[in-house]
Amino acid sequence: SIAPEDILRLTVRDIPSPTSFHPEFTTFQFVPRSIGTGDTYVEASLSMFKELGFIDRYRLRRRTLARFLLMVQKGYRDVPYHNWGHAFSVGHFCYLILRMPDVVNALSELERFSLLVASLCHDIDHRGTTNAFQLQSKTPLAQLYSSEGSVLERHHFAQTVTILGMDECNIFEQLTRQQYQTVLDNIREIILATDIAAHLRKVTRIKEMIEEGFDPSLPDHHYLFMCLLMTASDLSDQSKDFKTSKAIAENIYKEFFSQGDLEKQMGNSPIEMMDRERACVPKIQLEFMDTVALPVFDYLSRILPDLRTTYDSLLTNRRCWSALDSILQEEGLPAAGGLDYLR
Numbered sequence: 001s002i003a004p005e006d007i008l009r010l011t012v013r014d015i016p017s018p019t020s021f022h023p024e025f026t027t028f029q030f031v032p033r034s035i036g037t038g039d040t041y042v043e044a045s046l047s048m049f050k051e052l053g054f055i056d057r058y059r060l061r062r063r064t065l066a067r068f069l070l071m072v073q074k075g076y077r078d079v080p081y082h083n084w085g086h087a088f089s090v091g092h093f094c095y096l097i098l099r100m101p102d103v104v105n106a107l108s109e110l111e112r113f114s115l116l117v118a119s120l121c122h123d124i125d126h127r128g129t130t131n132a133f134q135l136q137s138k139t140p141l142a143q144l145y146s147s148e149g150s151v152l153e154r155h156h157f158a159q160t161v162t163i164l165g166m167d168e169c170n171i172f173e174q175l176t177r178q179q180y181q182t183v184l185d186n187i188r189e190i191i192l193a194t195d196i197a198a199h200l201r202k203v204t205r206i207k208e209m210i211e212e213g214f215d216p217s218l219p220d221h222h223y224l225f226m227c228l229l230m231t232a233s234d235l236s237d238q239s240k241d242f243k244t245s246k247a248i249a250e251n252i253y254k255e256f257f258s259q260g261d262l263e264k265q266m267g268n269s270p271i272e273m274m275d276r277e278r279a280c281v282p283k284i285q286l287e288f289m290d291t292v293a294l295p296v297f298d299y300l301s302r303i304l305p306d307l308r309t310t311y312d313s314l315l316t317n318r319r320c321w322s323a324l325d326s327i328l329q330e331e332g333l334p335a336a337g338g339l340d341y342l343r
């Protein structure tokens with residue numbers, strides 16, 4: 001249930017404009033978490049729906065959208081990285097892309113509406129552990145979804161559907177049956193696309209799409225473009241200033257190393273990336289940027305040239321991680337030893 005005063009807070013006043021949260025709110029280098037706390041993120045999310053025109057276009061009831069967003073916020077756990085702040089920062093990056101004229105022309109309104117909802121919901125009820133951990137530890141989620149893979153992502157989608165089923169939370173209630181089906185199919189595909197392993201299996205098709213040139217008449221190009229857009233949004237913290245990217249990476253490794261500790265307690269040996277005794281964070285970051293993050297922003301920039309600046313930020317951050325890596329080697333600091341040397 002939702003506190004009445006929270007509903008009141010969100011429905012009495014006018015929805016503020018995005019730049020009322022910060023003058024730089026609509027720039028790609030802006031750090032969305034900096035506008036305040038979880039409740040401010042709910043207000044800013046309302047403002048993003050309004051500014052993208054979805055409240056008017058889909059006749060969203062203010063109260064219903066407010067209740068939905070409050071339930072989404074409540075759906076996230078208090079873990080170091082995969083929390084409501086992460087969801088909001090992913091939603092913010094996605095919002096910035098959705099307002100670009102090239103994207104408005106490339107995707108349908110329903111696809112853009114699906115992307116904004118999916119970005120805010122894409123990690124609901126994340127436990128701070130990976131898909132591999134669900135399978136190895138035979139968690140309840142693995143019991144439910146292991147046969148299809150992307151265990152966590154299927155759960156995030158199931159939680160989204162559950163929230164839509166709660167009274168006065170169904171923001172899609174006034175859509176036609178056809179639109180409703182389309183939006184849920186889109187959201188399901190988009191959330192499933194945030195499993196990096198699933199993304200890596202699509203890279204060949206994404207490259208082909210870029211070579212052919214994005215063709216808005218091809219449904220598969222719409223699908224691949226939405227998945228790429230979502231993956232970039234999920235990794236968007238790495239396109240900010242290094243101080244921010246490094247701070248966020250530290251939260252990711254807090255989750256990874258806690259999982260590693262848990263695996264050791266359970267008698268399993270964690271992979272190096274999860275083992276605080278063995279992991280060298282700068283090296284893992286360099287590998288992740290080279291194999292996953294940089295290619296994602298490179299592909300996206302080839303479709304949306306205005307995003308080349310975000311790719312450049314990732315390159316700058318890569319240089320910082322590389323410098324950090326060499327300094328640690330020269331000083332002979334423990335190559336492992338978790339995060340303390342990142343202070």
Ligand SMILES: Cc1nc2ccc(C(=O)N[C@]34C[C@H]5C[C@H](C[C@H](C5)C3)C4)cc2n2c(-c3ccccc3Cl)nnc12
Pocket residue numbers: 194195196197234235238249252284285288
């Ligand atoms: C900065 C940063 N570093 C990250 C370093 C590593 C990995 C990671 O999952 N690696 C892989 C490495 C191989 C092939 C696949 C499947 C598994 C085996 C595990 C991926 C993720 C990282 N990540 C994410 C992120 C994005 C989506 C879901 C979860 C997370 Cl944590 N968001 N930001 C970051």
Ligand SMILES: [Mg+2]
Pocket residue numbers: 122123152194195
């Ligand atoms: Mg996820």
Ligand SMILES: [Zn+2]
Pocket residue numbers: 086090122123194234
């Ligand atoms: Zn995420």
